Amino acid sequence: MAGIRIRDLVVGYGAVPVITDLSLDVVDGSLFTLLGPSGCGKTTLLRTIAGFVPIRAGTLHFGERDVTALPAWLRDIGMVFQDYALFPDKTVFDNVAYGLRARKVAAASITATVGEYLERVGLSAYADRMPAALSGGQRQRVALARALAIKPTVLLMDEPLSNLDAKLRVQVRETIADLQREVGITTILVTHDQEEALALSDRIGLLRQGRIEQVGTPEDLYARPASAYVADFVGAANTLAVTLAAPVAGGSRARIDLDGTMVEAMAPAPLPAGNAILVARGESLRLVPPTDGIPGDVPCTIRRRQYLGGRTTYQVCTASGRIIRVEAHDEAAALAVGSTAGLRLDPARSLVVAS
Amino acid sequence: MTRQLRDVWFWLTVLALALAVLFLLYPLLRVLGTSLAAGGDGRSGWVTLVTDANYRAAVFNTLLLGAVVTCASTLIGVPLAFFAARFSFPGKALIALLPMTTLIVPEVIAVQTWLMVLGNNGFLTRFLADWGWRLPSFYGWFGLVTVMTFIYYTYVYIGTLAAIRGFDQQLEEASQSLGVTPGRSLLNVMVPVVVPAILASALLVFTLVVGNFAVAMVLGQSVPLLSVLTYQSFVSEVGTNPVMQSTLASVSIGIVACVLFLQRWIVARGRYEIVQGRGAAPRRMSGRAALPIAFGAAVVVVVSILPLVTVVVGAFTRARGPVMRWGDWTTANLERVLLNAPDPIWNTLIFAGTATALSLVVSTLVGFLIVKKRNALTPALDYLASLPLALSGTVLGIGLLLSFRDGFLPLAGGAGIIVLAYLIRRLPFGIRNASSTLYNIPNSIEDASVSLGVPPLRTFFKVVFPLMVPSVAAAGVLVWTTTVAELSASVVVYSAGQETLPIQIFRLIDSNLMAQASAYGLVLVAIIIVPILIATRVFRIDLFAAK
Secondary structure, three states: OOOEEEEEEEEOOOOOOOEEEEEEEEOOOOEEEEEOOOOOOHHHHHHHHHOOOOEEEEEEEEOOEEOOOOOHHHOOEEEEOOOOOOOOOOOHHHHHHHHHHHOOOOHHHHHHHHHHHHHHOOOHHHOOOOHHHOOHHHHHHHHHHHHHHOOOOEEEEEOOOOOOOHHHHHHHHHHHHHHHHHHOOEEEEEEOOHHHHHHHOOEEEEEEOOEEEEEEOHHHHHHOOOOHHHHHHOOOOEEEEEEEOOOEOOOEEEEEEEOOEEEEEEEOOOEOOEEEEEEEOHHHEEEEOHHHOOOOOEEEEEEEEEEOOOOEEEEEEEOOOOEEEEEEOOHHHOOOOOOEEEEEEOOOOOEEEEO | OHHHHHOHHHHHHHHHHHHHHHHHHHHHHHHHHHHHOEOOOOOEHHHHHHHOHHHHHHHHHHHHHHHHHHHHHHHHHHHHHHHHHHEEOOOHHHHHHHHHHHHHOOHHHHHHHHHHHHOOOOHHHHHHHHOOOOOOOOOOHHHHHHHHHHHHHHHHHHHHHHHHHHOOHHHHHHHHHOOOOHHHHHHHHHHHHHHHHHHHHHHHHHHHHHHOOHHHHHHOOOOOOHHHHHHHHHHHHOOOOOHHHHHHHHHHHHHHHHHHHHHHHHHHHOOOOOOOOOOOOOEEOOHHHHHHHHHHHHHHHHHHHHHHHHHHHHHOEEEEOOEEEEEEEOOHHHHHHHHHOOHHHHHHHHHHHHHHHHHHHHHHHHHHHHHHOOOOOHHHHHHHHOHHHHOOHHHHHHHHHHHHOOOOOOOOOOHHHHHHHHHHHOHHHHHHHHOOOHHHOOHHHHHHHHHOOOOHHHHHHHHHHHHHHHHHHHHHHHHHHHHHOOOOOHHHHOOOOOOOHHHHHHHHHHOOOHHHHHHHHHHHHHHHHHHHHHHHHHOOOOOOOOO
16 A cells, blocks of 8 residues: 655646646545546546556656556556446456456465455355446446455546446445445545545545646535636536735635625635635525615525525526526525525635636 | 557557558559559550550440449349338348358359350350340450449448448438428438448449459450450560559559549548437338339349359259250269369468468457557558558559569569468458457456556457457458459469469360369359358357448
8 A cells, every 4th residue: 555646747748738747645545536527637647647648757656666667567556447347258256356367366365355355345146247247336346346356556446437327326436435445545536526526535636727726625625615616616606706906815804896795705815906706605695685785785686596305596697797606495585586685695605716 | 759669569560560561552652663664665654555545445444334333233232222121021031141142152153154144155045046036245245244233233232231221210200200201201311321321332343343353354355444454464464564564553543542532532421420220120011012122132132143053053064175065964073173183272272271360360460450559650551451442453463473573572483472462452351350349349448457467468368359259250251251262363473383263263264164163163162151151150150240
């Protein structure tokens, strides 16, 4: 077992590399998620760590071992793929035994190890089946057993859940979480699904165009996004372009003019005067009757209302035409489309960041 | 870059590319280059070509024959495919055998058996003559068009059938739901999708006609044709002046290359995204409507299977010289072929066996490189590997002789050059068939194996190759069947004592010894059919999975 250390990594040819000067540390035994939209370079980064994509510059260490120039088959990795990548002509047992046989492990030991890992993923009864006779969730659990059976230094997972339907996704997600914790293996998981990232990860790195936008715990990314981009990608917050009248010190409250109403929001980092972005999640906003008339409430009109069971989402429009999403949990205060209301921000849960 | 230089696949691509340049590009360039040189009379071959009426006529006749046969093949192949795909009628099961007949009956046997039926001495010719009917001579346009059409219409049939079967009938239903009659819906919706496939297969037929050797040679004596003149200039000019043969070969390369480019363009343009939909279920036809269709189909089927029947009958019919004594049965022909003069059989088995084994190794490797291991060099390899499609056998043979008669690699005169000609001629076919399963094998399987600690080359043999086995086996059978039937390249490069079955049959036809030709033909058909039967019946290999 070992942590992963990436320093000044450059990947890809040509004038615009896929990954530029990326540095990253993954703590030994933790689960780290690379999150980002498609095309952000997260799969390329994972395949670079695996050894399938050559490194142009920079270094890559597994623990103290420098693996920068090592080919994939010598890196001692376990890898799980989006499409399972089970060998279709081999039984479940032979699939899991494949890496052990390549390492010339004794037959008795192979039988024991394969048995142990099939047991761990709950598929002991399926050892003699062919992959085609398994469901998608079962196939991905076999792939997980196969990757872990060789007791690799690191486990790399490339969108392991995205081929599964919603219900299986949650099941396999829990298998992955349990197994990763039991085995205590350093793991990197790639996903574009922010809910998956929030649920599984010790830490998340959000990638944008080959650069790390923010690294932190799930709580960090959700509650303290470093940029409007992070706020929008993780949990789809409202991001509103605003103008700061004066510079703001880091960690203090800023007073912001929002369509003629002065509202307050936290500034996690110091900001200069001028353009900035106000980040407010739908659930940190409240709609109040217009008659309340408290000075901090922004007048708005209800454009759309969607009842979603436990909550209701509203789309409201301010005087200047901004569209803002609000999430309400108290159905009693249902507001009709077309009626006017006041929009109230929670200063402690609203952020203002650089644009 | 350092990483890419160490990649084993990169070096294998370099090796394959080097071999392709040596054995494919170099002979082709030799042909084109020689055509530009001055000939014996001090004129460039191209000047002779333009000024000599006989050569001009050959180019014109070749294009005309190509056009006529292409149209005739389309007129037979398309309706047959449409009715086979959309309707079921009495005797339809026989139509399913049609793709097999082109595979089983080599061209040289087809033309030979047609001659036995409709030639000057053919039994139908004589039968009709007894009733006072005189047919036009089969040696000429009548024979050329008839034989080639019935050899090549299956290509149009197979191409069209695949397109119609792949067509989503819901589109037709959508059209009808929008208020268009069924007939107009067919015209508006299906025709635009199917026409590119028809055109592509028709153009393929055109290139095959241009390159055809066996039929043109036997029946085209009174009609100057490009392939015949090329061969004749080769026979008469060996060792002296190869300019004219190269010029004629270059014309044929030019025509075929133009048509193939046109075909690629049509295929690329016509590739609509077809959502995998429901193919239409065949509608049952019965009574009055079914009868003419079933009859028409039956005629086509019977005519297609005729060569097979004739070759069997001919092999067992007593003959005195060129005169067949129909009805007088004997095994003497076969005995002579098998016991007294079996050399062509052994030659065929050894040369084609070697070529097929080599072809499988090369096809598997090159197919894998082209499909799975793309790098900066693979597009060039892909193009070079499909180059033989543009070369008729005669042209290929001449190119090989020009390049390897003497000089740094003197292969001519040995068996090696025949094997080389076989290998190159069927390479595109071998690659396409051997790599057909590769598209269904996800790349992640290889990555999985490598990530588990198995290096790339061993990963290929442990993980990828086992999955390729069905398509490689099918490729083996198909390459074998088409190689043992190869005539046009081997007849150019072979030396005395290296006669293969098709060459021997070709020579016997020339001497009008049809009974003995039939006996060799029967052996050749057996050599083709037995592996097909074993592959399809015993190993349950789907030979046409790649189509």
